[in-house]
Amino acid sequence: MSRRPPPNAIDWLLSVAVVLLAIAEEIGDHLLATGRPHPGWWIPAVIAISVLVLLRRRAPFTVMCLHSAASVAALAHFGEGVATWQFHTQLLLLFTLLSELPLRDPRVVAGLAATAAFVSMMMLTPAGSWGVGEVTVALGAASVAGIAVRRHRQIAVQARERGELLAREAVREERVRIARELHDVVAHGVSAMVMQAGVARLILRSDPVTARETLNVVEEAGREAVEELRRVLGLLHTGSECDGLAPQPRLARLNDLVEQMRAAGLDVELSVEGEHVPLPVGLDLSAYRIVQEALANTLRHAGPTEVRVTVSYRPRALWLEILDDGPRDGHTRQAGGPGHGLVGMRERVALFHGRFSAGPLPGGGYGVRVTFPLPAEAGPGEAP
Structure with missing residues (x-):
């Protein structure tokens, strides 16, 4: 199970925006309507919802259910219409749910049911300003946006994984090709060593000086072959077939x-x-x-x-x-x-x-x- 990301700058900005929108709507509308200060009962609710918005990507299903349940309970208790900031918060949480979880996840179905309960209670309260068409368009836009964002993330992840796979395959193929070339180098070196050692054996008695020089060449060629073989073994853990016996270019x-x-x-x-x-x-x-x-x-x-x-x-x-x-x-x-x-x-x-x-x-x-x-x-x- 993948870890959910911690709150980032966007989450903090959205949380603050919810608080500011709630303050502007609750206090401003109430003063304009009654001329008296608004009761402070809504302040703890706004703070709680802002915290939910802050944590929306860490637990999208839990956050949506808490917000929907609290909103439905408040609507049933107070019997007042749904404020704009509450509805917008629900849209944000719906978007987050669909962008973070796959559609086949049962939590998505439960989240959609919670949203349906919220909207049903909202339409039953005396709000006056909420039309069925307006609510339907808003919910559809949030849902489509969430699904599109998730699909975009999936495509990006698949593209990145495919790129990494191709890069690993390219490295493997190049290492095999390099190892084959070095294999030829070692093969030529060892062949030369065998021939020179045979010559040294034949002339060991008749010309020991030349035989000694030949053995020195064999020794040097052996060191070089061992060094190249070490490189091949460091490059690959398995052997490879030789492409041919033609000398390699220099x-x-x-x-x-x-x-x-x-x-x-x-x-x-x-x-x-x-x-x-x-x-x-x-x-x-x-x-x-x-x-x-x-x-x-x-x-x-x-x-x-x-x-x-x-x-x-x-x-x-x-x-x-x-x-x-x-x-x-x-x-x-x-x-x-x-x-x-x-x-x-x-x-x-x-x-x-x-x-x-x-x-x-x-x-x-x-x-x-x-x-x-x-x-x-x-x-x-x-x-x-």
Whole structure:
């Protein structure tokens, strides 16, 4: 059972409004009619009803029944007509009941019965100013408004839940795809280790120096494979099938990617800054995929436009920036949700404890910025 919300600012304002309306009507009308002060018996009733209004969303059924019972009892005892503020309060409570509880709830039926009793007693008293049509329209408007508000809330909740489900599914799919790629990286590394270990075994007696160097390579490849395997296990709790044995792309192949995007219509400018450093295979692959996805998103949402891709090797960090100028010729960027592209980029960056940002640029266009921290052993060298 869901908890009812505590009184908010609107509840307080409505409670005060009921008090002010009651004071204006009871005192003002009585002075105009008799020229004498109004008896004070109604003051406790107004205070009690204002408290009910304040708590209307916490217990809509109980509040409506209390108000209806008290009003009917007062009408039966005093025999006077229903004041405007009393009727408006009943309409408010009817609206609250229908907006907070589903129509199939038996408490709604009981609440409607309580309202019917209130209206019946009101029509039987000598009010004079209440017409059947007026009362019917007011009750119908309050009921329709309450049902519409509840339906709107239901749609909003369903949309939010559906969005959360789609987001979780997108994250799961992207993690599976990333894990498959890293699976290939580990598979290639282990295959190379097996081959090199076999070579070392064959030449161990005839060329021990070369065998020792080969074993050093095997050791280094093993460490890298273990690190990538740790990332895969941290990303997924279950294994996944390998998509193939083809080598995975790296930043060294960005020129090929740029040429493909140029052929597709993007005016891509690639800039590489700083001295190349050898990167872990998984990080190298993820950096390439982020640039690839960012360019694909630009082509998908902005169409043919200018894009600047910057790859910067900085001290202990790899920095990526993909900035586009937005659609050309006055065309607007196609709207769309975050989709799998941004989800996948965020997952890749989070996998290596990096920083990710994406969004519109102040002068127009869209930008993606990524920072990958590099391991301490990374040093100057040639890109693999």
